[in-house]
Amino acid sequence: MADIDRTAANREAFDRLCAADPVLVDVRPAGEVLPGMTAGTVLTSGPPMAWGDYVGGQRDAVIGGALFEGLAASREEADAKLAGGEIQVDGCHDHGCVGSLAGIYTASMPVFVVQNRTHGNAGYCNMYEGTNPRRLNYGVYDEGVRERLLFVQDVVAPVIAEAVRTSGGIPLKPLMRRGLHMGDELHSRNTATSLLFTRELFPYLLRMDSADREAVERTVQALTEDHYFFLRLSMAAAKCTADAAAGVDGASVVTAMAFNCRNFAIRVSGLGNAWFAGPHATVRAKLFDGHTEDEIAWMGGESPIAETVGLGGFAQAAAFPLQRYQGGSAEAMVERNLEMYEITVGENPDYHIPYLGYRGTPTGIDIVRVVETRILPAMDIGIAGRDGGQIGAGVVRAPIECFEAALAAYRGRYGGT
Amino acid sequence: MADIDRTAANREAFDRLCAADPVLVDVRPAGEVLPGMTAGTVLTSGPPMAWGDYVGGQRDAVIGGALFEGLAASREEADAKLAGGEIQVDGCHDHGCVGSLAGIYTASMPVFVVQNRTHGNAGYCNMYEGTNPRRLNYGVYDEGVRERLLFVQDVVAPVIAEAVRTSGGIPLKPLMRRGLHMGDELHSRNTATSLLFTRELFPYLLRMDSADREAVERTVQALTEDHYFFLRLSMAAAKCTADAAAGVDGASVVTAMAFNCRNFAIRVSGLGNAWFAGPHATVRAKLFDGHTEDEIAWMGGESPIAETVGLGGFAQAAAFPLQRYQGGSAEAMVERNLEMYEITVGENPDYHIPYLGYRGTPTGIDIVRVVETRILPAMDIGIAGRDGGQIGAGVVRAPIECFEAALAAYRGRYGGT
Numbered sequence: 001m002a003d004i005d006r007t008a009a010n011r012e013a014f015d016r017l018c019a020a021d022p023v024l025v026d027v028r029p030a031g032e033v034l035p036g037m038t039a040g041t042v043l044t045s046g047p048p049m050a051w052g053d054y055v056g057g058q059r060d061a062v063i064g065g066a067l068f069e070g071l072a073a074s075r076e077e078a079d080a081k082l083a084g085g086e087i088q089v090d091g092c093h094d095h096g097c098v099g100s101l102a103g104i105y106t107a108s109m110p111v112f113v114v115q116n117r118t119h120g121n122a123g124y125c126n127m128y129e130g131t132n133p134r135r136l137n138y139g140v141y142d143e144g145v146r147e148r149l150l151f152v153q154d155v156v157a158p159v160i161a162e163a164v165r166t167s168g169g170i171p172l173k174p175l176m177r178r179g180l181h182m183g184d185e186l187h188s189r190n191t192a193t194s195l196l197f198t199r200e201l202f203p204y205l206l207r208m209d210s211a212d213r214e215a216v217e218r219t220v221q222a223l224t225e226d227h228y229f230f231l232r233l234s235m236a237a238a239k240c241t242a243d244a245a246a247g248v249d250g251a252s253v254v255t256a257m258a259f260n261c262r263n264f265a266i267r268v269s270g271l272g273n274a275w276f277a278g279p280h281a282t283v284r285a286k287l288f289d290g291h292t293e294d295e296i297a298w299m300g301g302e303s304p305i306a307e308t309v310g311l312g313g314f315a316q317a318a319a320f321p322l323q324r325y326q327g328g329s330a331e332a333m334v335e336r337n338l339e340m341y342e343i344t345v346g347e348n349p350d351y352h353i354p355y356l357g358y359r360g361t362p363t364g365i366d367i368v369r370v371v372e373t374r375i376l377p378a379m380d381i382g383i384a385g386r387d388g389g390q391i392g393a394g395v396v397r398a399p400i401e402c403f404e405a406a407l408a409a410y411r412g413r414y415g416g417t
Numbered sequence: 418m419a420d421i422d423r424t425a426a427n428r429e430a431f432d433r434l435c436a437a438d439p440v441l442v443d444v445r446p447a448g449e450v451l452p453g454m455t456a457g458t459v460l461t462s463g464p465p466m467a468w469g470d471y472v473g474g475q476r477d478a479v480i481g482g483a484l485f486e487g488l489a490a491s492r493e494e495a496d497a498k499l500a501g502g503e504i505q506v507d508g509c510h511d512h513g514c515v516g517s518l519a520g521i522y523t524a525s526m527p528v529f530v531v532q533n534r535t536h537g538n539a540g541y542c543n544m545y546e547g548t549n550p551r552r553l554n555y556g557v558y559d560e561g562v563r564e565r566l567l568f569v570q571d572v573v574a575p576v577i578a579e580a581v582r583t584s585g586g587i588p589l590k591p592l593m594r595r596g597l598h599m600g601d602e603l604h605s606r607n608t609a610t611s612l613l614f615t616r617e618l619f620p621y622l623l624r625m626d627s628a629d630r631e632a633v634e635r636t637v638q639a640l641t642e643d644h645y646f647f648l649r650l651s652m653a654a655a656k657c658t659a660d661a662a663a664g665v666d667g668a669s670v671v672t673a674m675a676f677n678c679r680n681f682a683i684r685v686s687g688l689g690n691a692w693f694a695g696p697h698a699t700v701r702a703k704l705f706d707g708h709t710e711d712e713i714a715w716m717g718g719e720s721p722i723a724e725t726v727g728l729g730g731f732a733q734a735a736a737f738p739l740q741r742y743q744g745g746s747a748e749a750m751v752e753r754n755l756e757m758y759e760i761t762v763g764e765n766p767d768y769h770i771p772y773l774g775y776r777g778t779p780t781g782i783d784i785v786r787v788v789e790t791r792i793l794p795a796m797d798i799g800i801a802g803r804d805g806g807q808i809g810a811g812v813v814r815a816p817i818e819c820f821e822a823a824l825a826a827y828r829g830r831y832g833g834t
Contacts, residue, residue: 181738182609183599192599195612199641202619203634210627217620224616320771321598330772354600354737355747355772
């Protein structure tokens with residue numbers, strides 16, 4: 001395939017990434033809305049593997065999900081059922097959703113339903129568990145985690161669901177666009193966008209029956225108490241955006257970046273649903289007090305869907321406050337952000353970085369450029385500890401191997417050297 | 418007076434600027450709370466002058482205030498009563514408040530009451546008229562302006578007043594501190610802080626009688642529809658902060674910067690309530706479409722109280738989105754912001770600029786340093802047009818003459834060369 005065709009195909013993929021119009025239309029139980037989801041399924045992050053291959057925190061998280069859902073009464077029973085196939089484990093990405101860290105989905109969990117009104121597809125994401133660093137998606141399951149999951153399910157989700165249904169849908173792109181002008185990069189910092197989203201809900205919250213007032217107040221608290229609530233909306237928006245750019249014949253643009261406990265992997269628009277894997281990403285982390293680098297554990301993560309569509313690490317220069325959270329300097333953030341223009345197809349017409357003179361964010365990672373330049377996609381992520389829970393945050397770089405593997409497959413399919 | 422004493426006095430003034438703890442405690446009619454305010458007074462910005470000295474938009478604004486308050490039935494009658502002293506015109510700063518642009522206060526207008534809980538004094542500011550560029554404080558008074566003022570008075574103010582009273586007081590410093598991490602500099606950009614303030618009010622707004630629902634919704638709309646609502650709270654907070662630093666014997670720190678239609682002037686901590694005047698500031702403006710530089714008119718302004726306490730132009734590098742609104746580049750904003758460290762006493766311990774590695778904002782303008790370095794305080798302001806209304810925004814530089822005049826007075830009083 002001639003270069004001119006790849007250019008045109010990549011432009012098509014880029015245009016789709018830019019034209020997507022994600023609108024939050026509902027909040028529903030995963031079992032009701034995720035394609036292919038069943039009562040006995042637990043979804044987790046990264047390329048799916050056989051149950052025996054899941055280790056550490058990701059394995060604990062899947063078992064925790066099974067327990068939360070009542071699919072087993074004990075860890076041992078859950079393990080046996082997972083091994084026997086009575087409980088199925090599968091990858092989020094194949095069910096329209098994306099997982100934050102281990103990314104556990106079970107049928108009863110509420111998920112955001114985000115419609116891409118331009119292309120007609122949908123993306124889904126479950127909800128933030130709250131500020132406590134001990135969370136199911138960080139490989140922890142105990143009574144406290146269960147209580148917080150039930151709070152999300154029984155209090156937060158119904159309130160947001162009612163408000164969203166009454167609203168007729170909350171367009172997310174305008175909020176994300178404004179958030180980038182207010183210190184968010186929509187991966188590790190979503191402070192402003194969480195507030196903007198809450199403000200959009202406010203008229204509908206106000207109209208709710210006064211009997212729900214306490215639930216509404218607790219929901220507003222959950223929405224705004226830290227930097228992360230909107231992330232799941234950003235992820236669902238990014239998922240339906242990236243999916244719209246998948247399947248463009250000849251396009252060498254990345255449509256997913258994700259990892260499980262074993263490896264980091266990418267999908268490419270012109271290469272179907274195949275995952276191209278490499279070793280784990282390299283990380284520059286800032287750890288919470290009392291934690292050390294040797295504790296860092298990989299237990300999955302699909303939030304780099306943000307970077308896939310030109311946000312997160314690709315918009316770091318919009319979010320200098322992240323320095324305190326994930327380390328580094330403003331200069332390093334700018335330099336890293338500028339590098340990303342070298343490996344992307346174009347500049348986003350809607351998402352802008354004020355510090356860079358409102359330049360559009362670098363959008364549409366081209367595997368050819370990554371391999372040629374050896375510039376690796378930078379991602380802002382939360383860091384999990386080997387004993388479970390969040391222990392910090394940092395910037396990771398995708399491994400070159402998955403891009404090399406994808407490029408080999410691309411050349412195998414489309415020709416070229 | 419030896420330099421060592423000036424250093425100690427300036428440190429005391431600086432410490433007071435930093436220690437102030439502004440808390441919004443009420444919203445009340447100006448006539449009930451402003452010290453020395455009477456039913457027949459109209460307050461306007463800048464050093465007070467005889468009525469005959471007010472010209473152009475500022476004169477129109479004062480007359481408009483008199484009409485709005487019902488002190489006269491026509492412009493001619495208002496003019497005659499102002500000339501005859503039946504209606505008094507006076508300067509905002511002498512009544513505990515600060516004026517945005519022409520800064521018109523009449524007795525019935527609602528004002529924010531901000532208590533400085535550290536030093537026990539209060540600052541006041543009236544409320545933003547809304548997004549329409551035709552506003553009383555920009556020298557316009559007509560039926561539309563009157564309707565919008567009455568909307569503020571009859572709808573917005575009572576809702577906020579009730580919420581604030583129920584809350585027991587809203588501490589403003591934590592909101593301002595966070596706003597600086599979200600793209601605000603708290604003078605020409607208050608987008609995030611307006612949202613943060615609204616979010617603080619939410620629980621109390623939710624509890625209001627459902628009969629008030631429409632008023633609450635309209636209030637939330639007014640609070641969040643543009644970049645300016647919080648400015649008046651920032652100004653009231655800055656006023657009670659700056660006033661706390663006034664009257665320190667030997668301190669050469671600026672405690673007010675303000676202008677009227679004739680000149681720009683400053684007050685200095687160790688020099689009582691005297692104003693030291695110079696010509697108008699110089700401006701680099703970005704004008705709204707359809708307007709030209711020759712239209713720019715000076716009709717007063719006391720919002721540089723923000724810069725007086727280390728915000729606004731002294732925190733520009735926290736607010737890169739301002740580029741689009743007032744022109745310039747991110748590089749120029751950083752350079753200008755860094756200059757301000759050369760003329761200030763210290764770095765604010767609470768207000769930080771993420772881009773500058775969370776460096777504290779330059780706080781406490783020292784007239785000695787201004788004269789020595791010839792670096793002039795930079796201020797972010799709205800620009801008025803000769804026909805009234807806002808026609809743009811920009812960065813102004815205070816004139817050197819007022820600092821030279823103040824320094825001469827300082828040396829006359831305290832000695833030194």
